[in-house]
Amino acid sequence: MGRTQLHKCIPAVAASRTQRRGEERRGISFRKKRGEGGAGGEEVEMEVGFLGLGIMGKAMATNLLRHGYRVTVWNRTIAKCQELVALGATVGETPAAVVAKCRYTIAMLSDPSAALSVVFDKDGVLEQIGDGKGYIDMSTVDAATSSKISEAVKQKGGAFVEAPVSGSKKPAEDGQLVILAAGDKTLYDEMVPAFDVLGKKSFFLGEIGNGAKMKLVVNMIMGSMMNSLSEGLCLADKSGLSPQTLLDVLDLGAIANPMFKLKGPAMLQGSYSPAFPLKHQQKDMRLALALGDENAVSMPVSAAANEAFKKARSLGLGDLDFSAVYEVVKGAGGSGQA
Numbered sequence: 001m002g003r004t005q006l007h008k009c010i011p012a013v014a015a016s017r018t019q020r021r022g023e024e025r026r027g028i029s030f031r032k033k034r035g036e037g038g039a040g041g042e043e044v045e046m047e048v049g050f051l052g053l054g055i056m057g058k059a060m061a062t063n064l065l066r067h068g069y070r071v072t073v074w075n076r077t078i079a080k081c082q083e084l085v086a087l088g089a090t091v092g093e094t095p096a097a098v099v100a101k102c103r104y105t106i107a108m109l110s111d112p113s114a115a116l117s118v119v120f121d122k123d124g125v126l127e128q129i130g131d132g133k134g135y136i137d138m139s140t141v142d143a144a145t146s147s148k149i150s151e152a153v154k155q156k157g158g159a160f161v162e163a164p165v166s167g168s169k170k171p172a173e174d175g176q177l178v179i180l181a182a183g184d185k186t187l188y189d190e191m192v193p194a195f196d197v198l199g200k201k202s203f204f205l206g207e208i209g210n211g212a213k214m215k216l217v218v219n220m221i222m223g224s225m226m227n228s229l230s231e232g233l234c235l236a237d238k239s240g241l242s243p244q245t246l247l248d249v250l251d252l253g254a255i256a257n258p259m260f261k262l263k264g265p266a267m268l269q270g271s272y273s274p275a276f277p278l279k280h281q282q283k284d285m286r287l288a289l290a291l292g293d294e295n296a297v298s299m300p301v302s303a304a305a306n307e308a309f310k311k312a313r314s315l316g317l318g319d320l321d322f323s324a325v326y327e328v329v330k331g332a333g334g335s336g337q338a
């Protein structure tokens with residue numbers, strides 16, 4: 001076992017003891033990992049449900065499986081479950097069926113409308129959530145959506161945590177996400193072992209809505225930075241400078257950051273394989289601007305960035321990586337789905 005893995009098992013083991021103490025209270029069952037009985041078999045399995053196997057959900061559910069969790073998955077396009085089945089997951093036919101089977105169910109869905117649909121529609125989460133069960137929504141949504149889900153889950157006797165994440169496809173694959181949680185603190189504590197697998201750090205931010213808001217503020221800044229980088233690359237190019245040299249200069253100075261370093265070279269190649277789809281970045285700008293409206297915060301930079309992402313969607317670039325906004329800034333276009 002490598003150092004990183006060992007490090008991640010330690011909180012999992014500690015938390016598992018707390019969980020076992022609460023076992024009778026919440027009717028939670030844990031068992032030793034198959035073939036690792038006896039004193040040495042400290043790593044426990046925990047059964048979790050996982051709803052939504054898009055770019056992020058697939059990587060996160062895979063990570064949980066790799067760390068010995070038993071995972072029951074569901075995805076609207078059910079065929080996408082097969083890759084996870086090959087890794088040891090089982091499939092639930094509906095969100096309700098997953099919740100019926102699992103004490104804890106995590107969701108990672110595209111937007112507020114998807115998050116609400118999976119909970120409130122027929123065969124949804126609400127049909128089976130109840131006493132002793134926890135629902136954890138890690139999708140990026142607005143605080144109002146999260147509150148609506150939280151109230152409904154609580155009314156049924158269940159517990160709810162919102163836990164959107166910072167970090168994209170690769171951090172999700174590597175268990176390096178930053179988790180921005182809020183809501184039921186007991187459920188949060190119970191989820192810490194799983195959060196330790198999924199992420200490098202989790203924050204508990206208090207009441208429902210705070211996780212959603214923090215995530216939107218972060219992504220609003222990120223979207224504006226991506227526009228600014230795009231304009232800088234264009235300006236360098238049009239004024240006779242090498243855009244690659246600009247990236248090299250940026251990387252050595254005070255505004256060096258992993259996003260410029262990762263995305264910049266790919267943008268210069270016109271390569272926009274989606275890690276974070278542009279349509280989701282535009283959704284986050286829209287939701288962040290609404291939060292600005294509610295709080296009377298003037299955000300002209302973000303509003304302009306949102307316009308560029310909207311334009312990109314109108315040109316059919318929505319399914320590409322959000323860095324494809326560079327094509328709009330360059331004055332180029334595209335075709336495909338908004």
Ligand SMILES: NC(=O)C1=CN([C@@H]2O[C@H](COP(=O)(O)OP(=O)(O)OC[C@H]3O[C@@H](n4cnc5c(N)ncnc54)[C@H](OP(=O)(O)O)[C@@H]3O)[C@@H](O)[C@H]2O)C=CC1
Pocket residue numbers: 051052053054055056057075076077078080108109110111113114117118138139140141165166167168169275276277280281
């Ligand atoms: N990609 C990234 O870098 C990051 C994304 N996020 C956030 O995580 C969430 C997921 O992102 P990502 O995985 O990239 O998105 P994807 O577009 O890859 O996946 C979206 C998922 O939502 C499902 N879905 C969409 N609409 C519905 C619906 N009406 N009912 C049920 N399921 C639905 C899709 O199912 P189907 O397969 O059937 O279409 C799919 O499983 C988003 O909120 C995003 O903003 C957060 C951090 C980083």
Ligand SMILES: O=CCCC(=O)O
Pocket residue numbers: 140165166167168219276
């Ligand atoms: O919501 C997506 C965030 C992407 C990232 O943090 O790199």
